[in-house]
Amino acid sequence: MGLLNFFRGKKENTAKLAKERLQIIIAHERAQNRPSHEFLPKLEKELLEVIRRYVQINDDAVKVKLDRDGDVDVLELNIVLPEQGAKE
Amino acid sequence: MSKVLVVTSGKGGVGKTTTSASIATGLAQRGFKVAVIDFDVGLRNLDLIMGVERRVVYDLVNVVQGEANLSQALIKDKRIENLYVLAASQTKDKDALTEEGVKKVLDSLKDDNFDYVVCDSPAGIEKGAQLAMYFADEAVVVSNPEVSSVRDADRMLGLLASKSYRAVNNQTPIKQHLLVTRYSPQRAEHGEMMSIEDMLEILAVPLVGVIPESSAVLNASNAGQPVILDKESDAGQAYSDTVDRLLGQDKPLRFLTVEKKGFFSRLFGG
Numbered sequence: 554m555g556l557l558n559f560f561r562g563k564k565e566n567t568a569k570l571a572k573e574r575l576q577i578i579i580a581h582e583r584a585q586n587r588p589s590h591e592f593l594p595k596l597e598k599e600l601l602e603v604i605r606r607y608v609q610i611n612d613d614a615v616k617v618k619l620d621r622d623g624d625v626d627v628l629e630l631n632i633v634l635p636e637q638g639a640k641e
Numbered sequence: 642m643s644k645v646l647v648v649t650s651g652k653g654g655v656g657k658t659t660t661s662a663s664i665a666t667g668l669a670q671r672g673f674k675v676a677v678i679d680f681d682v683g684l685r686n687l688d689l690i691m692g693v694e695r696r697v698v699y700d701l702v703n704v705v706q707g708e709a710n711l712s713q714a715l716i717k718d719k720r721i722e723n724l725y726v727l728a729a730s731q732t733k734d735k736d737a738l739t740e741e742g743v744k745k746v747l748d749s750l751k752d753d754n755f756d757y758v759v760c761d762s763p764a765g766i767e768k769g770a771q772l773a774m775y776f777a778d779e780a781v782v783v784s785n786p787e788v789s790s791v792r793d794a795d796r797m798l799g800l801l802a803s804k805s806y807r808a809v810n811n812q813t814p815i816k817q818h819l820l821v822t823r824y825s826p827q828r829a830e831h832g833e834m835m836s837i838e839d840m841l842e843i844l845a846v847p848l849v850g851v852i853p854e855s856s857a858v859l860n861a862s863n864a865g866q867p868v869i870l871d872k873e874s875d876a877g878q879a880y881s882d883t884v885d886r887l888l889g890q891d892k893p894l895r896f897l898t899v900e901k902k903g904f905f906s907r908l909f910g911g
Contacts, residue, residue, distance in 0.1 A: 566832035571788050572839045579795050579843060586799050 584620070593617050600630070608634055643751045645758045646887075647777040647815075649801075651793025653764030655785050656822040659858055660880075661761035662690045663869035664781065667884030669724035670869075673756035676715065678727040678746075680773035681763035682738060685729035691718070692865025693726050702730035705742030711749045720870065725755075735769060743772050766800060776806050779816040779887075781849060785823045786835040794819070795844055818849035820883060825854045826899045837897065850883030852876050853896040 597617045604610055616631040648661040658679075665677035678701060679687035688694040693716045699709035704727070718724035727746075730737065750758050762773035774780060780801050784794040801815050802808055808815070821840060828834035837851055852858075857874030861867065869884070871877040875896050882892045 568829065568832045568835045568839065571835050572843065575788055575791055575843050579792060582792075582796065583799065586796070 593619060600632075604632060610635060643755045643758060644778045645747060645760065645776050646779045646781065647760040647762055647774040648781045648783060649762035649770060649774055649797055650764065650783040650790070651766060651770075651797040652784075652790045655783050655790050656852070656858075657764070657783050658687050658690050658761055659862065659868060660781065660783050660820060660822065660852075661687060661759050662867040663877075663880040664884055664887065665757070665759040666718075666721055666724060666867040667869045667881055668757050668759070668887075669718070669721045671884065671888070672723070674723040674754060675757045675759065676725045676727055676750050676755050677759040677761060679729035679761050680738070680769050681761070682729045682733060682735050682769055683731065684763065685731050687761050688716075688726065688728045689865060690862050691726050691867065693718070693728075694865070697728045700728045700730040700733075701746065702733040702737040704746055705738060711746065711753070720866075735767075738769065738772050740772065740775065744776060747776055766796065771800070771804065774801055774805055774815075777801070777815050778807075779818065781818045781820050781887075782844075782846065783820045783822055784840065784844070786821060786825075786829070786837075786840060791835070791840060791843060798844065798846060817846045818887065819844055819846040820850050820852065821848070822852040823854045824851050824897075826897055830899050837894075848894075849886050850879060851894055851897060852879045852883070 597615050600617070601610070601612070601615045604615065610633065614633040616629075618629040618631070620627045620629060646664070648657050648664065650657050661677055665675050669675040677687065677691070679685050680701070681687075682702060685700070688697050696716050699714035701714070703709040704711055704714045715725040715727055718726065747758060760773040760777065763769040774797075782794050782797055782801075784790045798817060801817060805815050807813065819840070821837060824837070825834055829836045837848065841848055853875050855868075855874060855876035857871050857876045858868050861871055861874075861877075868874065868876050869880040872881070879896055882895060885892050
């Protein structure tokens with residue numbers, strides 16, 4: 554930081570901006586290009602079958618989502634059970 | 642056992658050829674028998690960076706198409722023992738390269754007891770780039786600390802993990818390395834350039850080296866000398882460290898901190 558910079562004032566941190574933009578776009582593109590996404594429908598179907606052995610649920614009651622948080626994969630399962638609970 | 646190492650990036654102009662030339666030279670300096678192959682059919686440049694452009698008679702495509710033997714096409718380096726260059730074709734069509742053809746060349750290099758085959762990938766993700774990385778055992782992904790380069794590097798890492806021979810045949814995945822080139826510690830410190838930590842956080846691949854922005858790189862390419870041969874230069878030393886790390890040595894990173902400035906440059910700003 555020389556005198557010239559001092560009088561010019563502090564510049565904004567564009568590196569931080571670059572990193573934030575990259576994290577968002579890369580997470581998005583990785584999700585799109587990932588071959589592992591191909592197994593999701595099958596996983597959903599099989600989960601549905603397993604759960605149905607114990608609880609009667611609708612065809613659309615199981616939702617599977619694969620996300621990425623930083624360098625960690627997050628598999629999100631959302632299963633909606635009927636209000637009456639188990640059939641027994 | 643010979644190892645196939647691809648130098649790739651997605652984006653052009655980040656230093657793939659400079660890196661291929663220096664890594665191949667560095668490996669040969671350490672006693673390995675090395676071939677470095679230019680996969681950029683139609684736009685060859687490795688020959689210039691290696692300083693052998695006037696000695697190219699036959700090229701990769703000639704070998705693939707059976708118009709020349711491998712031994713006729715390999716150009717022996719005059720500086721380093723056991724270093725050979727295989728140029729890309731300047732005239733042939735890009736489709737001249739095929740998976741079988743490339744496999745044939747790599748297999749004959751293995752038969753000739755080459756320890757390392759360094760594949761210099763063209764930019765992009767088209768056929769040439771795919772073939773350069775397809776049979777790789779290890780990959781050096783080159784990226785500048787700049788948004789488009791990092792994005793393309795990430796795309797390339799994805800392709801290495803899904804579209805290579807190892808991936809398709811459920812073998813151990815290609816070992817991936819990140820090499821950051823044209824790094825400027827000053828600019829990173831001032832928040833004008835992503836830091837090494839930023840890049841590692843985004844790409845999540847082990848770092849094999851950091852090459853500082855250096856006038857030595859252009860000087861070396863002007864002269865047709867791989868920059869690793871310039872032992873006095875920061876870039877040359879950084880490449881030398883990189884080669885040692887590729888071979889499994891634990892070398893601390895250098896040239897990552899801002900050099901102390903003198904009184905006058907501090908007063909007037911760098």
